[in-house]
Amino acid sequence: MGSTVIDIPEGEPVVPCSKQKTKKFHDIFCRPFVLFLTEMKSNRHGMRRVIHSIKVGMALVLVSLLYLLDPLYNQVGENGMWAIMTVVLIFDFFAGATLSKGLNRGIGTILGGGLGCLAAAFAQAIGGVGKAIIVAITIFIFGAAATYSRQVPNFKRKFDYGAMVFILTFNLVVVSGLGAGQVLEIARDRLSAIAMGVAVCLFISLLVFPIWASDELHDSLVSRFEHLATSLEGFSEEYFGNVEEDEKKISVDFSSKCKSVLHTKMKDETLVNFARWEPWHGKFGFFYPWGKYLKIAEDLRDLATIILSLKGCLVQSSESSARRQSMKEPCEAIVAPLARMLRKLGESVKKMKRCEHEEKILSKLKTVRQEVSFVANSYTVGINRLEKTDGLGLASFVCSMMEMVEKMEELAKQMEQLGQHGGFSSDD
Incomplete structure (x- = not known):
C-alpha cells in the first residue's frame, strides 16, 4: 500500500496552538501596555x-x-x-x-x-x-x-x-x-x-501633584523664544544657502515653528485667566504680572509674522546667486545677533533673572539697526537698476529686517518691565 507525501511549503514554521494563543494574548494586552509606559516616560504632557x-x-x-x-x-x-x-x-x-x-x-x-x-x-x-x-x-x-x-x-x-x-x-x-x-x-x-x-x-x-496653569504658561512662553530663534536661523540658511531637494526640512521646520507661535492667542488668554486664580506657589506670588505675559506673547506673535513674511522674499526674489552671496555677510551679521538675543531673553524668562540691563540690550539693537541701514543704503542703487519684479524680494527683505529690529526693541522693553514687576533677580 503506497504512502501519500504532503509537501509543506517553505515559509514560517508551524507554531503550536498554545504558542499562537500566547502570542495573540501578548499582542492584544501586553504590547499596548508596554507602548503606553514607554510613551509616558518620554512624554511629559502625557x-x-x-x-x-x-x-x-x-x-x-x-x-x-x-x-x-x-x-x-x-x-x-x-x-x-x-x-x-x-x-x-x-x-x-x-x-x-x-x-x-x-x-x-x-x-x-x-x-x-x-x-x-x-x-x-x-x-x-x-x-x-x-x-x-x-x-x-x-x-x-x-x-x-x-x-x-x-x-x-x-x-x-x-x-x-x-x-x-x-x-x-x-x-x-x-x-x-x-x-x-x-x-x-x-x-x-x-x-x-x-x-x-x-x-x-x-x-x-x-x-496632590498639582498641575499649575501658571507653569504651563511660563514654559510655553519660554519655548517660543527658541522657536523664533531657530526659525530666523533657518530662514538665513535657506535664503543664502544652496537649497537642495534633500534639504527641504529647513523650510518646513522654519515655517511650522512660526505657525505654532502664531496659534497661541486663545491658549494664552485661557491660561492667564486660570493662573490669576491660583494661590502662591513656586516662583509665582500673589498679583504676579500675568498681563505682561500676554503682551510679550503678542510681540512674539508679531515677530513670527515678520519672519514668515521673509519667506515671501524667497518667492518674489529672482536676483542672481551672486547678488545673494554679496548680501550674505552683512545680513548674517543682522540675523545672528537677533537669534542670540531671542535665546537670551528666553533664558531670562526661564530662570526669572535679568540677563542684561535695558540700556545694554537697546544699544545692541541700535548697532543691528545700523547694520540694516547699511544694507539698505548699499543695495538701493542695485534695486533701482533692476526691474520692479526683480528687486521686490530684496526690498521686502530689507523692510522686514528693519521692522523686526523695531519689534525686538519693543520686546526688550517689555521684558525689562516684566523683570521689574515680577521680581526677577539680577544675573551674576
Missing part, C-alpha cells in the same frame, strides 16, 4: 494627563462614600448625588481652573438659591394670579440680566460659569412651587453636598 485622570478617579471615590457608607448616607441622603455632579463638573486639568469653577459654582448657587427663595416667598405671599406674574417677571429680569453679563468680556472670562449656575439655580428654586421653609431646607442640604464636592476637588487638585 504623564500629566494620566495623573489628572487618577486624581479625578480618587475624587469620585471619596464623594461616592456619601452613598456607600451608611452613617454618611443617613446625614446627606439623596443629596449626595449633588456632590458627585459637582466633582464631574468642576474638576479641571489645571488647579487654577478647578479653583475658579469651584468658587463660581459656590457663589452662583448661594446667590441663585438666596434670591430664588426671596422671589418664591414674595410670590406665595401675593398668591393667586399674581403669584404666576411675579414668578414670570423675576425669571425674566434675573435671567436676562445674568445672560447679558455673560456677554461682557471681562465678566465672561472670570465668572461665566458662576452666572450659568446662578441662572439654573434661581429658576429651579422659583418654579419649584414649594414653601419658603421647604425651599430653605432643600437648599441647605444641597448646598452642603455641593460644598463637600468642592472641598474634595480643591483638596486633591491643589495638594
Whole structure:
C-alpha cells in the first residue's frame, strides 16, 4: 500500500496552538501596555494627563462614600448625588481652573438659591394670579440680566460659569412651587453636598501633584523664544544657502515653528485667566504680572509674522546667486545677533533673572539697526537698476529686517518691565 507525501511549503514554521494563543494574548494586552509606559516616560504632557485622570478617579471615590457608607448616607441622603455632579463638573486639568469653577459654582448657587427663595416667598405671599406674574417677571429680569453679563468680556472670562449656575439655580428654586421653609431646607442640604464636592476637588487638585496653569504658561512662553530663534536661523540658511531637494526640512521646520507661535492667542488668554486664580506657589506670588505675559506673547506673535513674511522674499526674489552671496555677510551679521538675543531673553524668562540691563540690550539693537541701514543704503542703487519684479524680494527683505529690529526693541522693553514687576533677580 503506497504512502501519500504532503509537501509543506517553505515559509514560517508551524507554531503550536498554545504558542499562537500566547502570542495573540501578548499582542492584544501586553504590547499596548508596554507602548503606553514607554510613551509616558518620554512624554511629559502625557504623564500629566494620566495623573489628572487618577486624581479625578480618587475624587469620585471619596464623594461616592456619601452613598456607600451608611452613617454618611443617613446625614446627606439623596443629596449626595449633588456632590458627585459637582466633582464631574468642576474638576479641571489645571488647579487654577478647578479653583475658579469651584468658587463660581459656590457663589452662583448661594446667590441663585438666596434670591430664588426671596422671589418664591414674595410670590406665595401675593398668591393667586399674581403669584404666576411675579414668578414670570423675576425669571425674566434675573435671567436676562445674568445672560447679558455673560456677554461682557471681562465678566465672561472670570465668572461665566458662576452666572450659568446662578441662572439654573434661581429658576429651579422659583418654579419649584414649594414653601419658603421647604425651599430653605432643600437648599441647605444641597448646598452642603455641593460644598463637600468642592472641598474634595480643591483638596486633591491643589495638594496632590498639582498641575499649575501658571507653569504651563511660563514654559510655553519660554519655548517660543527658541522657536523664533531657530526659525530666523533657518530662514538665513535657506535664503543664502544652496537649497537642495534633500534639504527641504529647513523650510518646513522654519515655517511650522512660526505657525505654532502664531496659534497661541486663545491658549494664552485661557491660561492667564486660570493662573490669576491660583494661590502662591513656586516662583509665582500673589498679583504676579500675568498681563505682561500676554503682551510679550503678542510681540512674539508679531515677530513670527515678520519672519514668515521673509519667506515671501524667497518667492518674489529672482536676483542672481551672486547678488545673494554679496548680501550674505552683512545680513548674517543682522540675523545672528537677533537669534542670540531671542535665546537670551528666553533664558531670562526661564530662570526669572535679568540677563542684561535695558540700556545694554537697546544699544545692541541700535548697532543691528545700523547694520540694516547699511544694507539698505548699499543695495538701493542695485534695486533701482533692476526691474520692479526683480528687486521686490530684496526690498521686502530689507523692510522686514528693519521692522523686526523695531519689534525686538519693543520686546526688550517689555521684558525689562516684566523683570521689574515680577521680581526677577539680577544675573551674576
